[in-house]
Amino acid sequence: MHGIRSGPRSLFSGLAIVAMVATACNSSVSPSSSSAPAASTVAVASATPAPAITPAPIDTDQPGPNGGVVIRWFVGLGAGGQPQQFAAEQAFVDKYNSSQKDVYISLEIYNNNVAANILKTQIAAGNAPDIIGPVGVEGLNLFRDQLLDLKPLIASSAFDMTKFDPGLRTFFDLGENGATIGVPFATYPSFLWYNKALFDEAKLPLPPTKVGEQYQGKTWDMAALRELAMKLTVDKNGNDATSPGFDASNIVQWGFDMQWADNSPLAESSLFGASSFVGTDNKTAQISDAMRAGEKWFNDGVWKDHFIPNANQINSDLLAKGNEFQSGNLAMDETHSWYSCCVNPAPPAKPIVKDFGWAITPSYNGKITAKLHADTFSLLKSTKHPDAAFKALATLASSGELLAAYGAFPADPALQGAFFDTVNAQYPNVKLNWDVPKAMLAYPDVPNHQAWVPDYAKSKAAWQKFQNNYRTTSGVDIDAQLDALKQTLQGIFDAASTSG
Structure with missing residues (x-):
């Protein structure tokens, strides 16, 4: 499908995000x-x-x-x-x-x-x-x-x-x-939030709300999410990201992101399977296959397929300076139940996203992982x-x-x-399907993306630096950067062992 659709929705400038739950x-x-x-x-x-x-x-x-x-x-x-x-x-x-x-x-x-x-x-x-x-x-x-x-x-x-x-x-x-x-x-289970108006405009079916349901005859997995997100990514001329005429330098609507994930590659890559930066011996740094697969997928989504916004786009007025889903210009957002605090802007501003829904987190290699707070x-x-x-x-x-x-x-x-x-x-005018978050409680990320590693504060700063680098810079070699992160983390773990 090569859609021609309308431009960005109006949004409230000077956004004041209410305190998150x-x-x-x-x-x-x-x-x-x-x-x-x-x-x-x-x-x-x-x-x-x-x-x-x-x-x-x-x-x-x-x-x-x-x-x-x-x-x-x-x-x-x-x-x-x-x-x-x-x-x-x-x-x-x-x-x-x-x-x-x-x-x-x-x-x-x-x-x-x-x-x-x-x-x-x-x-x-x-x-x-x-x-x-x-x-x-x-x-x-x-x-x-x-x-x-x-x-x-x-x-x-x-x-x-x-x-x-x-x-x-x-x-x-x-x-x-x-x-x-x-x-x-x-x-605070995580699941897929979607903007129903953007699906209706694109004449696309809504994503699955039950585990095991297919989407347009295909398994609801990360490949299907990518394909769908590209169809929901639109430039200023109304071309979606599957169109030969798509202008990646003038995007006004994005298909997907994992909003407010604390700049954590562990959080992002959890969609591809739970993992930890530390081995079972609690001292050896590691990079899992899930981490590599996930961060390559996200990096390609930002810089190659363009359905995920980069850091500058996230912080722009088009995406409400960070509250992407609230802006009305993000079609799908993998985030937690606590986001019910923040779909609407603080009064007296009027809601932009007036009808939204919840869908099942896509699987990867046949397994769903819905990160949990x-x-x-x-x-x-x-x-x-x-x-x-x-x-x-x-x-x-x-x-x-x-x-x-x-x-x-x-x-x-x-x-x-x-x-x-x-x-x-x-949200009196929105029909919320509570079966979705209830179902996602059965698929937490274990090990959890916030679980302990040696010298957690320094380690977190190191992996956030990796995350910020790929979100701000095109052409990053994800494998090389993850290898460098592993080396950095090993140094932090060794120092923590010595000082401990």
């Missing part, structure tokens, strides 16, 4: 107007690093006010540190503490930008909390060697892991030697009361009220309906 974006807390309950005192967060909620002075070696073992709950590493979430967290603690006499939770909430350093200081001083969370995979990486393996506690407490999708039950086996350092709680609660090894702490953790992880406050897709199917209703209310 939970793990996607965390900001410092602002002053809270919550009244102080008896169990804690509320402190106003200021420009100086101060806790948002500090526990009332309490001797953790003595029973709490309800007679139970005192368990400290540390919030701020991920979601939970925003003012609108304080009341729900405090209400959970008050209700829990008054409902039983075995455990007394002492709540402390810290600004996200200082929480990790505060926790490191507490650990070093021998004054660590018992529970941390909600926290995502990257946050867990910072304290991986300090986290307790929950497997024995899950077994001894008969905590029901069978209620979760099988793909989630071992997702948090991310600790040292495969330790289970969390239980399923808040998930997820938050959990963890216990520190230093807890003096692991059984009591896990009892509290299990109740936290089962709280629909907290999930609602965090805007998270519940891992527990029994709690998902309320979340669906909330998002549906945001």
Whole structure:
């Protein structure tokens, strides 16, 4: 098909992207107007690093006010540190503490930008909390060697892991030697978002919404996605990218991208299979076949086939200076459920994408991999009361009220309906097919694209440099650059081993 179609949609300039839900974006807390309950005192967060909620002075070696073992709950590493979430967290603690006499939770909430350093200081001083969370995979990486393996506690407490999708039950086996350092709680599955208006204009069928469905008589895989994306990529004259007359220097609409993937080749290439930059010995750098295949596909998509925007195009007005799908000029976007925060621009701007849908992530070599973001609660090894702490953790992880406050897709199917209703209310004129994200929970990337590697911060900076290079520069030799990245990472891993 060589289509001739209209030019770019109008868009809101000076875009203000709203804060992304939970793990996607965390900001410092602002002053809270919550009244102080008896169990804690509320402190106003200021420009100086101060806790948002500090526990009332309490001797953790003595029973709490309800007679139970005192368990400290540390919030701020991920979601939970925003003012609108304080009341729900405090209400959970008050209700829990008054409902039983075995455990007394002492709540402390810290600004996200200082929480990790505060926790490191507490650990070093021998004054660590018992529970941390909600926290995502990257946050867990910072304290991986300090986290307790929950497997024995899950077994001894008969905590029901069978209620979760099988793909989630071992997702948090991310600790040292495969330790289970969390239980399923808040998930953010990824899947394909599509702009229905662009499909209608191109007179193309919508992508599949069920695993195993074909697209136009062909397997719904990465090859089919490429072909479709090229038909949905349009120049200023209305020629699509399959047309001999297509002008790649004047593109006004792109077919596909993986938006807000943190400049991570691990995230991008996850569509071709999950992988890690570190081998099973936790010290040898590696580049997987999936990584090579994926990054070559993306590089060709940017510079050869032109259905993926380059860095300059992403940051242009045509693509809303980074919020590509919101601009109305990106047909398909592989991203997470948290993006429901950001399809519409901040008021008073009017939505550009008025009708969108969700589709199944394409397969590669017969396998679907839909990268997953997820938050959990963890216990520190230093807890003096692991059984009591896990009892509290299990109740936290089962709280629909907290999930609602965090805007998270519940891992527990029994709690998902309320979340669906909330998002549906945001988009009353869009029919959202929740079977799609539910299905994609069965195909998480394991190992996760945010999983631990030695000296995670330096390693991440190195792979982001690789990513930025190919997105900004035409003609990059992907194999050579990945080989160079492997060498760089090996140096970082070696240095981390020596210093550790």
